[in-house]
Amino acid sequence: MENAGALTGLRVLDLTGHRAQLCGRLLADMGADVIKVEPPGGDPARRIGPFAGDLPHPDRSLFFWFYNLNKRSLTLELGHERGRELFLRLVSSADAVIESFAPGFLAKQGLGYEQLSRTNPGVIVTSLTPFGQSGPYRDFEADDTVLAALGGMLYVNGSPGRPPVRPFGLQAYHSAAYYGAIGTMCALMARERDGLGQWVDLSMQEATASAVEHVAPSFFGAGQVEPRRGTLHWSRFFRVGKCPDGYVLHCTLGDWTSLVEWVAGDGKAQDLHEAKWNDFVVRRQQAEHIFDVLDEWVKDYASNDLLERAQLLRLPYAAVRPPEALFEDAQLKARDFFVEVEHPELGRSFRYPGAPYLFHGTPWRVYRRPPLVGEHCRQVLCDELGVGADELAVLAGEKVI
Amino acid sequence: MADAPLAGIRVLDFTWVVAGPVATRVLADQGAEVIKVDRGGESAMSVLSPRRIGINGDLNRNKLSVAINMAVPAGVELARRLVKLSDIVIDNFSARVMRNWGMDYASLAAVKPEIICISMSGLGHSGPRANYVSYGPTLHALGGLTLMMAEEDGAPAGYGYSYADMAGGYTGALAALAALWHRRRTGRGQFVDLSQFEALCAVIGPALLDISVNRRAQQPPRYDSQEGPAAPHGVYRCRPRDGDDDRWLAISIRSQAQWERFVKALGSPPWAAAEKFRTLFLRMRNRSELDARINAWSREQSAEQAMALLQQAGVPSGVVANGADLCARDPHLAERGFWPRLPLGEGVTTQVTGIPLKLSRTPAAVRSAAPEVGEHDDYVLGQLLGLSSAERADLATAGVIWPYTGAKSGAAAA
Known part of the structure; x- marks a missing residue:
C-alpha cells in the first residue's frame, strides 16, 4: 500500500x-x-x-x-x-x-x-x-x-x-x-x-x-463590461514592462517602501517617493502612471536579475520567460x-x-x-x-x- | 432528493486572493461546510469589490465566515480547536506562514491524526524558491503563458484573467476530493503540497513535450489551431451593435465537409470556389487572403446572426462574448440557469457564476450569498466551540477575534 x-x-x-x-x-x-x-x-x-x-x-x-x-x-x-x-x-x-x-x-x-x-x-x-x-x-x-x-x-x-x-x-x-x-x-x-x-x-x-474570474462579477456587481487592457491586469496591480533582454512583470502589491528605495537608489523614482503612493488603493487608481515610471527604470536591468533581486525584497515580480526556461528552472528541478x-x-x-x-x-x-x-x-x-x-x-x- | 455529495464535510479555509477561494468554492458548492477564517481590515481583495457582490461575492458564496486574529497565540488556539472539528484544512500562503503559526500539517496531525491539509502555495513547500511571492499573473509570466500569447510583433498581448488561479484552484479541489476518498478507504489523512506554478505547468503539456522530445523552441501560436490544423480559424470582425464596433465571431473549420457547409451557408460566393482554397492545405497556405475574404463577409453581419447561420449549417462558430453577451444575452446559459440570483437582504439581489456541473441525483446549488467578515461567529464560536457571549466579548476586547457588527456592504452597495 x-x-x-x-x-x-x-x-x-x-x-x-x-x-x-x-x-x-x-x-x-x-x-x-x-x-x-x-x-x-x-x-x-x-x-x-x-x-x-x-x-x-x-x-x-x-x-x-x-x-x-x-x-x-x-x-x-x-x-x-x-x-x-x-x-x-x-x-x-x-x-x-x-x-x-x-x-x-x-x-x-x-x-x-x-x-x-x-x-x-x-x-x-x-x-x-x-x-x-x-x-x-x-x-x-x-x-x-x-x-x-x-x-x-x-x-x-x-x-x-x-x-x-x-x-x-x-x-x-x-x-x-x-x-x-x-x-x-x-x-x-x-x-x-x-x-x-x-x-x-x-x-x-x-x-x-x-x-x-472577473467578467461576470464585474457585470453583475458593477454593471461593467470588462474591456481588453493589454498587459494591464484587470486588478490594475500588474503590467508587463520591457528590459533589454526581454520582458518583466511589474507588480505594485508587496513591500512598496522597498521597491521605491530600490528605484530611488537607481535615480529613477521620479515622484514615487511621495507619501500618497503608500496607499495601494491610490497606486491602483493611478496604475498607468506608476507602471510608466517603472518601465523607465527597468530599461537598465536584465530580466532575471530583476526577478531575483525583487523576490529577495518580497516583491512579486517575475521575468516573462519562454516555456523552454521551465526545463532549467531551479525550483522545478529541486522538486523533481x-x-x-x-x-x-x-x-x-x-x-x-x-x-x-x-x-x-x-x-x-x-x-x-x-x-x-x-x-x-x-x-x-x-x-x-x-x-x-x-x-x-x-x-x-x-x-x- | 439525496444530500449534496459533500454534505457532512467541514473545511477550515485559510485561503485568500483567488486560487484558494476557487478551490473552496468548488467544495462549498457541492455541499461542504466551508468556514472561511477571515481577518478584519483592508486587503488587495477588499479593494476589488464589496464583500457580497463582484469578485468577492462570486468567490465566497456558499461559505461561512469567522474572523480570527492569527497573529496572537489565543487566535491560533481557537483555530486549532476548529481543526479538531474539521475534515480538511486548506491554505494558499507561501510555505512559511502556516508553519510560523504552528498550523503546519505535523502540528495539526498531532491535534487530529486523520486531518487532511492542502497547502496551495505559489511555488511549493520545498526548493530554493519556496518563499517566492506570487499571484496568478506572476505564474503566467514564469510559466511561459504570457510570452506565448502575443501580438503580431511578438510583444505579450496580455491575459484579461488569471488562468493560473483556476488551474491551481481546480487542482486544489481535486486534491481535496482524492484525499477524502483515500481517507474513506483507509482512515488516514495526509498533507498535500500543491504548487500553483506546477499546476499551471502541468497543463501546457503538448508544448512542453515538443520541447523535450523534439527540442523545438515554442512560438506564440496566435491564430494557429492548437488541436490540429484548421483554416479558416480565428476571429472575424462583425457589424457594430448599438454603436459598439468591438464585435467578433470565432470560426474554426477543420474538415472538408465543414468547409463545404460553410461555403454553402455564405451563398456559395465565387471566390470560395478558387483553387487556392480547395483543400485544407491550400487554405492554410493562403490564409491571409482567406481571412480577408471572410472578414469582408462578416463585417456586414451581426455576430449573433452569423453564428446562428453557421451553426445551422453545422460549422463551429461563436460570438466572442463580452460581459453583457455572456451574462445578459446568451439564451443558452440563461436557459440552463447558469447565473443564479441570490438575495442580499432588503429585497436586493445579485447574480453570481453558476456551477458547471449538473449531477442528476444530487444537484449542487448556490444557496447563500458570500458572508460578511465574521458573519457566522454565533455559529462557529458559539455553537461549534461553545464559547459564551461573555467569553466572546473578552476575546474581542483582547483583539483575538473581530466580532460581527452587522452588514457593512452588500445590500447598500448593490
Missing part, C-alpha cells in the same frame, strides 16, 4: 475524444485504472501533432501522449453488437464512464446513462460536451477557440482597438476536464451513502465561463517536477511535465507510458474479462477490436 495512489482501486472507462482526455488522466495519475476505449485503428486524437521526431504516426502523437499517460488502451467497436456487449460487461465492474460524444449519441447506440445504470446501478457517467445536455445550443459545434469565445475568455485578451487574442494552451478544454474529474469524484462521494451512481452533465462553455517516461519501443525515455501536487501519503506517479493502440486488449479482455484466445481472434477478424 505504501506506493498506492489516492484513487487506487477505482476503475474508469474513458471514451473521450480529444477535447476531454485530461479528465481521465487526472484520475489515472492518482492511481485509478483508466481504460481508454478507442475505436479500432485508434483514437483520432492520435492524429493530432506535434509528433515525436515530426513523424506522424498514431503512437507518436505528443498531443496523445500528454493526455493519455498512465491509461491503458482497449480498442472496441461500439457500433458492433459484440463490441457493445463486451463494453457492458466492462461497465458492470467499472466505477465511472467518462465520455465526450455529442449529446444523445451514446443513447442511440444503446449505451446511454439509462442503459448503463441498468447494467450497473452504481456506475457514474460523466458527459463532457461543449454546451451540456440541454438548452438551445445543445447541438452546436465547437472547438476550444469557439468555447473560449462563447465562454467570455477570448474577448478580454489583448489590447483595445486590436482583435482579441487566443490564449495559449487549450484552456477551455482544460477547465472542463478539471470540472469533469471533480464531478466524477463528487458523484463517487455521493455513492458512498447509498451505492447509487448518477449522470454528471458538464458543459464546457460553463466551465470556461467559470474560469474567467519533470519526470522521465520510458518508451521502450522507441529505445529511449522522454521528460514529461509531472505532478501538480505532492501527496505525502499517496504519491502521484508514472504508472505506465501512454498506451499504444489497443495495447491492453488481451490483458483486459482475456485476463480480466475471461474472453478466450480463439474468441479474441474472431473479434479481431470481425473488426470488433
